[in-house]
Amino acid sequence: MPRFVKKQSHKTGLAPGSLVMVGEPKEAAPRIRRFDFDARRVEERDLAAADLDLPPEAPPTVTWVNIDGLHDMDIIARIGRRFGIHPLTLEDVVNTGHRPKFDDLEEQLFIVFKMLDFDPQTDHIRSEQVSLVCGDGYVVSFQEAEGDVFEPVRSRIRKGRGRIRTAGSSYLAYALMDAAVDRYFSVLETIGERIEDLEREVLSEPDRETVNRIHELKRELIYCRKQVWPMREMVGMVLRSDSDLIRDDLKMFLSDLQDHAVQAVDTLESFRDMLTGLMDLYLSTMSQRMNEVMKVLTLIATIFIPLTFIAGIYGMNFKYMPELEWRWAYFGVLALMAVLGIGMAAVFKYRKWL
Amino acid sequence: MPRFVKKQSHKTGLAPGSLVMVGEPKEAAPRIRRFDFDARRVEERDLAAADLDLPPEAPPTVTWVNIDGLHDMDIIARIGRRFGIHPLTLEDVVNTGHRPKFDDLEEQLFIVFKMLDFDPQTDHIRSEQVSLVCGDGYVVSFQEAEGDVFEPVRSRIRKGRGRIRTAGSSYLAYALMDAAVDRYFSVLETIGERIEDLEREVLSEPDRETVNRIHELKRELIYCRKQVWPMREMVGMVLRSDSDLIRDDLKMFLSDLQDHAVQAVDTLESFRDMLTGLMDLYLSTMSQRMNEVMKVLTLIATIFIPLTFIAGIYGMNFKYMPELEWRWAYFGVLALMAVLGIGMAAVFKYRKWL
Amino acid sequence: MPRFVKKQSHKTGLAPGSLVMVGEPKEAAPRIRRFDFDARRVEERDLAAADLDLPPEAPPTVTWVNIDGLHDMDIIARIGRRFGIHPLTLEDVVNTGHRPKFDDLEEQLFIVFKMLDFDPQTDHIRSEQVSLVCGDGYVVSFQEAEGDVFEPVRSRIRKGRGRIRTAGSSYLAYALMDAAVDRYFSVLETIGERIEDLEREVLSEPDRETVNRIHELKRELIYCRKQVWPMREMVGMVLRSDSDLIRDDLKMFLSDLQDHAVQAVDTLESFRDMLTGLMDLYLSTMSQRMNEVMKVLTLIATIFIPLTFIAGIYGMNFKYMPELEWRWAYFGVLALMAVLGIGMAAVFKYRKWL
C-alpha cells in the first residue's frame, strides 16, 4: 500500500518549499550525467557534485543533465541554484508521491510523470517519478534511481539519429516523455499476456489460487491506472500550452504522444472490463463445479436413502412379520430395490438433473 | 490478447519517424492499385513498385492509390516521397496498433480508422487498420491486407454511380470511411444474432458451455468498443475541421456518417447492457436449477431419515422389547411410517417448498 | 434482436443517397393524406400517387402531407421531387433503422424520431420511425405504418382548437413531436405498472418465471432508452437552432417539449435502478428460501443421523453385548435418544438456526 500513498507524515509542519524527500531513499550516491550537444558534436560526461557549478553551454547547444537519485538534498539544492529552479518546484521534484503534472513557469517548463515497470519477481508494477525542468537550451531530468528507460534517447543523441540533435531542448523533453510512454506499452503487453494466461487457466483448470491471481492483477491495474490517467491530461496540457519554449513543429510530435497516452488509457479500460469479466467467469465456473458435485451427492443420497429404509424395515425384529417367512420375499425385495433405484435414476436423467 | 496491445517492443529506442511495421507482417507482396478518374473517364491499373514514380494526374482528375500490405518498407517510403507524406505520418501508417485519429496536416488530411470483420471460424472480431492520406486531387489508402470492403466503392467509381466521380478527393475519402462504417453494422448484426441465440439458449437449455460463450461474446464486444468509440470522435473531428480540402457540400455527408458512427456506439452500449443482463439471467437460472435439485435432496432425506431411524429402533437386539412380541406391532409401525412420511410431504407441499 | 440492428446488408455497396428501404416492408399500399388549412378553413383529402403533382397551397395556408408506409420507392421519390427534398434526406427517411436526429437544411427542417408503443400481446415495445420535412407552409410526415398517434393532432386541426391552425408549419411539426412524446409517457406508465406488479410478485410469491419476466422488462427498458435518449438531444438541437422557420413564440413550446423528453429519460433511469433493485431482491429472496430449506435438512439430518447410529449399535449381532440382556436397557436407550434429540433441537433453537 505504501505504493498508493507515500508517507508524508514527517513532512507535516514544514513550510511549502522545504526540501524533504518523500519516498524510499536509495543508498547509493546519485549519479549525475551531462550531455552537451548540437547538430555537429556531442559531449557526454559524468559530473561530481562540485562540477555542477559549471554553466551550461549557451544555445544552440542543448545541455541535458540527468540526476539518478533524489536523496542528496545538497545536490538537489545546488542544481536548483545552478538552473534557477523555484524552491516549490524542487520540493515537487523530491516528493516522489506527486501526481503527473505540467507547469508553465514562464522561463521554464516543469513536467512530472511516472515511469512504469513490471517487476517479474514480485509481479508488481513499480512506478518511478521523473521530473523534467526544461529551459531554453537545457533540460534537467530527475529520476529516483538509475534505469534504462532513457538509454534509447541517449543512444539517439550519440548517433545523431532523427532530429534530436537539432530540434532544441523541448524536443529532448518530448523524447524523454515518449520513451516513458513507450515503456507503458511494454507494461501493458505484460498485463495483456497475464490476462490471457488467466483466462486460459479459468477456462481449463481453475484452482484456489486463481482468484488471488485475478485479484492481484486487478490491484496492479488499479495502480497502473492511477499513474497513467493523469499522464494523458498532462500531455494535453503541454500540447495546449502557449509557452515560447515549445516550437510549433513540436506540436505534431506532442499530439502523437497524446494519442499514445490516450491509447494506453483505452487499453487499461479494456483490461479492466476483461478482468471483471474474468472474475465473473471464474465465479460462475466455480459454482458450476459445485453444482455438479452437489448433483452427485443428491443422486447417490436420493437413490440409496429410500433403499436403505426398505432394508431397515426387513431388518426389524418383530415377531410377526409374515413377509419374512415367504419363500421368494428376499429376491422380491431385491428386485423391488433394483426397480426403485433404476426408476429414480431414470427420472433424474429425464429431468436433466444429471 | 495480442489483439489488444500490439507488440511494440522491437520498436522501442527508435527515433520517432522510423518506419517499422507494428503488427503481423503478411507474406505476399503488397498489391498497389491505382484509379484515375474524373467525370468522364476512369483509368484503373495495378502498379509495380517502380511505377510509383509516375506523378498523379492533376485535378480535376482524382487519383486513388490503394496499397494492400504494409510490410514492404521500401514501397511505403517511395509512396511517402511520391506524395510528400511526413515521416511521422508514415510511421503511424505502418504501426497497425494505432488509435483511430484525424490530423489536419495543412496540405493533406491524415485519417486512421479500423475495419471490423466477424470471422465465423474463430468467432473472433478481426480488425484491420486503414490509413488515408487525402490531398488535393489524390487519396492514398493503406490496408493491412487485401479485403473486399472497398469493392463497392470501386464499383461505384467504375460505373460512375452517384457523385463519386465528380465530388473530389475528400468525397472519395468519405466514401471509403462510409464503406467501413457500413461494415460495422454487418458486424453488429452478427453480434445481435449471437446475443439472441444465447438468450434463447439461456432460457431453454443452458449448459456449462453457455457461460463461456457469453464470456467470449463479451470480450468481443469489449474489443469492438475499443475500435468503434474513437471512430465516433474521429469523424466528429473531420466534421469540425476547417480544412480547405473539405468542401462545404461534403459536410452533410460527413454529418450523416457521424450519425451512423454514433448509432453504432449506441448499439454497442445496448448490447453490453444486454449481455450483462444475460449473464445475470444465466446465473439466476443456474442457481434456480440448483435449488430444485437441493429441494429434492431435502425432501427425500427429511422423509426417509426419520423413517429409517424408526426401522433402526426395531432392529435393535435388546432382549426386553415388549413391542416386538405384539401381534400387530409390525403393521402398526408400517402404518406409523406411512402417516409420518405422508405428513411430512404434506407439510412441505403446504410451505411451498416443493 | 432485429429490433436493435436493422438488416442493412442488402444496402451495402450502394451510393449514399440510393433509395432502399431498411426495415420490414408492409404489404398494403401506402396511404397518403393531405390537409390544407389556415385560420378559417380546413381541407382534408386522401391522395393517390398521381395526385402528388399538385402544388401545395401557398402560405399562409399550411399543407400537411402524411405518408403511411415507406416501401413504395416511387411514391417516396415523387414526394421528394415535389417538395424538393435532398436524396440523402430521402435515404434517411426510408432507412427505418435511423437514429433520431435534426438537420437544418436551410430551406427545410428535417426531423427523425421514434414513436413507441407497448404491444400487450407480445409484451414488447414496438418502435416506429417518423420523419418530418418541414418547410415554409408545408410539413411532410413519413410513418412506417398507419397509426393513431397523430389522430389527436388531426382532430385539433379539424376543430381548430388551440393555435394549431394559425401558428404555421413549424408549430405543426412541434405538435406532431409532442404527440409522440405524449405517447412515450403512456408507454412509461405501462412499464411502471409492470414494475409494480413484478415487485408485488417478488415480495409475495416469486416463481421460476419471475426472473425471466424481470429480464424481459429490463431488455424492453434497454430498447426504450435507446429510442428516447437521442430524442432529448434532438429536441435540444431544434431548440437551439436558429432557423428562420422556427418562430420565436415556438421556443416556449419547444422548451416545454424538451422538459417532457428530459422527464421521460429521468423516469427511464429511475426504472432502470428499480429493476436492478428488483433483481437483487429476487435473488436474495430466492437464496433466503434456499437457506430455509437447507436448515430443515440440517435439522432433520443432524438430529436423526446420531440417533440412527445408536440404534445401529444395538442392532449389531455380537455375542457378548451385556446391555442387550439388561431389563430396562431398551427403555433407557429410548430415553437417551429422546434426550439427545430434544437437546440438539434446543441447541439449534438457541443458536437461532431455526
Add this chain to the structure above:
Amino acid sequence: MPRFVKKQSHKTGLAPGSLVMVGEPKEAAPRIRRFDFDARRVEERDLAAADLDLPPEAPPTVTWVNIDGLHDMDIIARIGRRFGIHPLTLEDVVNTGHRPKFDDLEEQLFIVFKMLDFDPQTDHIRSEQVSLVCGDGYVVSFQEAEGDVFEPVRSRIRKGRGRIRTAGSSYLAYALMDAAVDRYFSVLETIGERIEDLEREVLSEPDRETVNRIHELKRELIYCRKQVWPMREMVGMVLRSDSDLIRDDLKMFLSDLQDHAVQAVDTLESFRDMLTGLMDLYLSTMSQRMNEVMKVLTLIATIFIPLTFIAGIYGMNFKYMPELEWRWAYFGVLALMAVLGIGMAAVFKYRKWL
C-alpha cells in the same frame, strides 16, 4: 408506481395549453390566502374565488397569493387572468407530474419544484408540486394541498423578522424555495436514521424482512433523487438568470440555496452508496450463517455416516462372521468407533472447518 409516472393518458389529444389537472384531485375546496405587506404593515386575508378580481397592491407592497389545491380549474383560470399568466404556464401548474424547472418569462419568473415529506405511516416519501409565479410586486404560489412547509415564512412575514418584508417579491420566492429545501434535510435526516437502524439490524440480527426493508428504502431513495436532482439544476438556472426581477443582493442568498441543494444531492449519493454496501453486507452475513449451518451438517454427517456403516456391518446376519463370537469384539468395535469419531472431529478442527 403512480408516484413515478403520473397518469397523463386522459390528457392525450388536448392542445398544449389546455387546463387539465394531472395528479390526484383533492376533495376540499382550494384555500386561497393573500398577504399584502411592506416594511411597515402586513395584511393577511383568506380569499373567496370571487375576491380574486381585486387588483394586487402596487409595489413597494408585495402581494403573496397562495392557493392550496389545484383541482378547481375555474379558480386557476381566474388567477391566470388576474396575474396575466400564460396558458402554457397554467397547464404546467396543474400538471403535478412536472419536472422542477425555471422559466424566465420576461415579466414573470415561473418556478416549479417539489416538496418532500416522509410519511411515517406508510414509510413512503410523499412529494408535492409547488409552482411559483413571481412578478414585480407579487408572488403566486400553487400547492397541491394545504401543508405546513410555508408556515415559517408566514410567521416571518407576520413578525417582520429578517429582510423578508423589505426585500421584494423575488426574495419571497427565494424564501419559499429555501423553506422547501430545509424540509429536504429533515427528510434526509429521517432516511439517515433509517439507514443507521438497518445497519444495526444487519450487524446484529437480520431476519427475512430485513432485505425487504433495505429494498424499500432504496426505492424511496431513487424516488427522492428523482425529485432533488433537478432542484439543483433549477436553482442554478435561477442564479445564472439575468432577469431584472432578481436583485443583485439576492444572488448571495440564491448561491447559499444552491449550496444546500448540492449538499442534499451529495448526501443522497452517499446514502445510495451506503445502502448498496448494506445490501452486500446483508447478503454476505446471510451466506455466512448458511455456511455455519452447512458446516454443522457436514460435521454430523461425516462423523456418523461411517460409524453407522460399521454398526451396519456387524448387524448383518451372515452365518460365518468370526468377529461376532469374539469375547471383546463389541467393546473393541465401540472403541474403534470412538477413535474414528474423535479423529475425524480433530481433523476438522485442525483444518479450521469448525
Add this chain to the structure above:
Amino acid sequence: MPRFVKKQSHKTGLAPGSLVMVGEPKEAAPRIRRFDFDARRVEERDLAAADLDLPPEAPPTVTWVNIDGLHDMDIIARIGRRFGIHPLTLEDVVNTGHRPKFDDLEEQLFIVFKMLDFDPQTDHIRSEQVSLVCGDGYVVSFQEAEGDVFEPVRSRIRKGRGRIRTAGSSYLAYALMDAAVDRYFSVLETIGERIEDLEREVLSEPDRETVNRIHELKRELIYCRKQVWPMREMVGMVLRSDSDLIRDDLKMFLSDLQDHAVQAVDTLESFRDMLTGLMDLYLSTMSQRMNEVMKVLTLIATIFIPLTFIAGIYGMNFKYMPELEWRWAYFGVLALMAVLGIGMAAVFKYRKWL
C-alpha cells in the same frame, strides 16, 4: 449517521442569517487566539471576549484571529461586527453541516472546508469544519474545537520560516488550507494501511468479523469522499477567482494545493476500487471454503451411503437368504465394499472433485 446529515430541524423556520449553531456544541468556553505579525515581529495573545473590540493592526501587519468553539453566539456576533462579516456568512460559520465552499465577497474571501482525523479508538473518521474569513490584512479562522492541525502554521509564524510573515493575509489562508490537506494524506495513509491489513487477513485467515471490517472501512471511505471531493472544487474556485486579495505569486501555491487535493481524490477512488475488489475476494474465498467443506460431505456421503445400504441388505431377517449361509459370504461382502469404496474415491479423484 448524524455524521452524514447534521440535525437542522431546530433551525427550520428561522430567517436566513439567524445565528444558530448546527452540530454538537462543546462545553468549554471558546478559545480565541490572536497573532499580529509582519516581517520583523510577531505578537501572540489569547483574547477574552471583551478584547475583541480592539481594532486589527493595519497592513502590512497581518492579524490572525483563531476561534476554537462555535457555540457562544455572542462571541461569534461580536467578531462578525468587528470584522464586518455578513450575517449570512456568520450563519454558514456556525452551521457545521456545511459543504466546503468559496465565496468571493468583494472585500473578503469566505472559505469553508473540512479537517479530517482518524480516531483510532472508534475507527471512525472525524471531520471538523473550518471557516476562514480573509480580508486585507487579517484572517479570521473558526474551528469547532481546539486541534493541533494549525500548530505547524503557528510554529512557522513564530520562527518566521518561509514566506509566511511577508506574503500577506491570503498566503496565511492558503497555509491553513495546506495544513488541512496535509492532514488528509495522513488519514489516507491510515486507510491505506487498514486496506493492506484487511487484504492480508482475507488472503490468510478471514473470519466472520472480516466482512464487517471491510464494510466499516467502506463506510468511512464514503464519508471521507463526501468531505474531500468538494475540497477539490473549492480550491479550484479559489484558483480561478480574480479577487484582488489573491496576489499573483500565490497562484502557484494554490495550483500546488489543488494538485494535492486532486491526488487525494485519486487515491480515494483507488481505495474504493480496492475495497470493492477486497469484498469480491472475501466472498469468493468464503464460497471456496464452503465448496471444500461440501466436497468432503459429498465424498463421505457418496462412499458410505451405498456401503451402508449393502450392510442393510444383509441385515434383513428374511428366512430364505441363501448368501447368509455361504462360507465366505461375509468376507466376500467386505471385499466388495472395499472395492466399491476405493473405486468411488478413485472416480472422484479422477474427476478432480477432491
